[in-house]
Amino acid sequence: MLGLTLVVISLDNTVLNVALPSLIKDLNASNSDLQWIIDGYTLVFAGLLLTAGSLGDRFGRRGALQVGLIIFGLGSAASAMATSPNQLTFTRAFMGIGAALIMPATLSLITNIFIDPRERGRAIGVWAALAGAGGALGPIVGGVLLAHFWWGSVFLINIPVVVVVVIAGQLVLPRSKDPHPPRLDLVGSVLSVGGLVALLYSIIEAPNHGWGSNASLLGFAVSAAVLFAFGWWELHIDHPMLDLRFFKNPRFSAASGAITLVFFSMLGVMFIMTQYLQLVLGYTPLQAGFRQLPGATIMLIVGPMSPRLVERAGTKAVVATGLFIAAASCVWLAMLPQTDGYLHYLVGILGLSGGMGLIMAPATESVMGSVPRSRAGVGSAMNDTTRQMGGAIGVAVIGSVLATAYRPGVASRLRNLGAPADVTDRARESLGRGLEAAGGLPSGLRDVVTSAVRGRFVAAVEVAMLVPAGVLALAAVMVLVYLPAHAPGANEFDELDGLASLTFAEAEGALENEAEEPERV
Numbered sequence: 001m002l003g004l005t006l007v008v009i010s011l012d013n014t015v016l017n018v019a020l021p022s023l024i025k026d027l028n029a030s031n032s033d034l035q036w037i038i039d040g041y042t043l044v045f046a047g048l049l050l051t052a053g054s055l056g057d058r059f060g061r062r063g064a065l066q067v068g069l070i071i072f073g074l075g076s077a078a079s080a081m082a083t084s085p086n087q088l089t090f091t092r093a094f095m096g097i098g099a100a101l102i103m104p105a106t107l108s109l110i111t112n113i114f115i116d117p118r119e120r121g122r123a124i125g126v127w128a129a130l131a132g133a134g135g136a137l138g139p140i141v142g143g144v145l146l147a148h149f150w151w152g153s154v155f156l157i158n159i160p161v162v163v164v165v166v167i168a169g170q171l172v173l174p175r176s177k178d179p180h181p182p183r184l185d186l187v188g189s190v191l192s193v194g195g196l197v198a199l200l201y202s203i204i205e206a207p208n209h210g211w212g213s214n215a216s217l218l219g220f221a222v223s224a225a226v227l228f229a230f231g232w233w234e235l236h237i238d239h240p241m242l243d244l245r246f247f248k249n250p251r252f253s254a255a256s257g258a259i260t261l262v263f264f265s266m267l268g269v270m271f272i273m274t275q276y277l278q279l280v281l282g283y284t285p286l287q288a289g290f291r292q293l294p295g296a297t298i299m300l301i302v303g304p305m306s307p308r309l310v311e312r313a314g315t316k317a318v319v320a321t322g323l324f325i326a327a328a329s330c331v332w333l334a335m336l337p338q339t340d341g342y343l344h345y346l347v348g349i350l351g352l353s354g355g356m357g358l359i360m361a362p363a364t365e366s367v368m369g370s371v372p373r374s375r376a377g378v379g380s381a382m383n384d385t386t387r388q389m390g391g392a393i394g395v396a397v398i399g400s401v402l403a404t405a406y407r408p409g410v411a412s413r414l415r416n417l418g419a420p421a422d423v424t425d426r427a428r429e430s431l432g433r434g435l436e437a438a439g440g441l442p443s444g445l446r447d448v449v450t451s452a453v454r455g456r457f458v459a460a461v462e463v464a465m466l467v468p469a470g471v472l473a474l475a476a477v478m479v480l481v482y483l484p485a486h487a488p489g490a491n492e493f494d495e496l497d498g499l500a501s502l503t504f505a506e507a508e509g510a511l512e513n514e515a516e517e518p519e520r521v
Helices: 001-013 017-026 031-059 061-080 083-112 117-148 159-171 186-209 214-235 244-248 250-280 286-290 293-313 315-333 344-370 373-417 421-429 431-438 443-482 490-499 506-514
Strands: none
Touching: 017 117, 017 214, 017 286, 017 315, 017 431, 031 061, 031 083, 031 186, 031 250, 061 083, 061 159, 083 490, 117 286, 117 344, 159 286, 159 490, 186 373, 214 315, 250 315, 250 344, 250 373, 250 431, 250 443, 293 315, 293 344, 315 344, 315 443, 373 421, 373 443, 421 443, 431 443, 431 490
């Protein structure tokens, strides 16, 4: 049941990707509109996860799960009825509130149910595989629905699942909460969300204003100032939302960094590849969805295997190998052809999915194995925050790099071809709008303009895909340097569980006394 819940909220990260061309047509959405529709959900999801994890620890994880499901269901119904890009962005953000309550509750319940480290590692392996598979299955589910219904159906599919899980959860899930919950950190929550909003706004709008414009520079300065204030605040209160003392443990910090960069890459790549399959290769949403099925299949196979590989080769080797495979796959995807490119795409997406399958379970277990069980909700929320924050920034950065590489080239190319000015202007906004505008031209000019617009998009993909390739390679080096080869014994977990009842200052003092044993905390 927890797995089904996780699949639904993970699926919602990607199910809308396959509907992006439909949103361009039906809601007249621009490229930046599409980025905000995707990121509106993940931004609120990421920004509230730590607060939601604390609420679950304080008031009960089962209750947090059920309240989150109800909010998620209401937001899904509202999203299905949206009539403009702004409305859809706001309703998706409301869904993110529900998802923020749901996700940390699932992992914290698993952590408290499975106490033995080996059992916990394998249970988290299944959890991570389902999370990855949910994201990978999103385009398939979306494609099937769009073949028979309108784009809003991708949200309505959530409602029956929510009803079933709310009822079943009341019957089968145990009660679980932190016996010594910390006070809520509302100031930290506001600062974290504000800093992320400012950062993502600056990145997404930079192609419109110019990366060096006053508006962009001001936005980046504001986001840096707010995020710095967030870090300062968390270091100077005794009940921090983001407990920075956990980052003293290289096992926790290296694994968290790897997860952040993996989701940065995955969601950014999916944002591009969905448009490539439909708008460049010409597949329908259903055809594009099924052509992504091999990636989901590989992730489902490799994910549950990775904990057993860790038992033989160690966490460092498995995670680093997965990251290098994923990085090489992104380099391969940077060389996509404009026509007959599916086999090339398939090789790259199989490598990317297989690499992620190797990474997610051991990295997640490293994070959760580094925090006390009584703080499992906050630990889960920190793990999930890295995923969602990485994904939101990935869509923003990779999408904006794509737009920056695409717009000047397509405008220059269409002007040289003699395309009308209004067609050129619409093509600059996005590939989908360019193809739509070209459809009204005389047949000879239409074919030339269509080919030119697609060609510029593929050239921009080559530039944009080098970003996740570099990020994943950097993550692999970081893991090789900092991530321990093997998890420490149970003493670390038990000792941290005891520290959870101390104040932040007392815990800091206790940790400093153990400075000569850095592996323990």
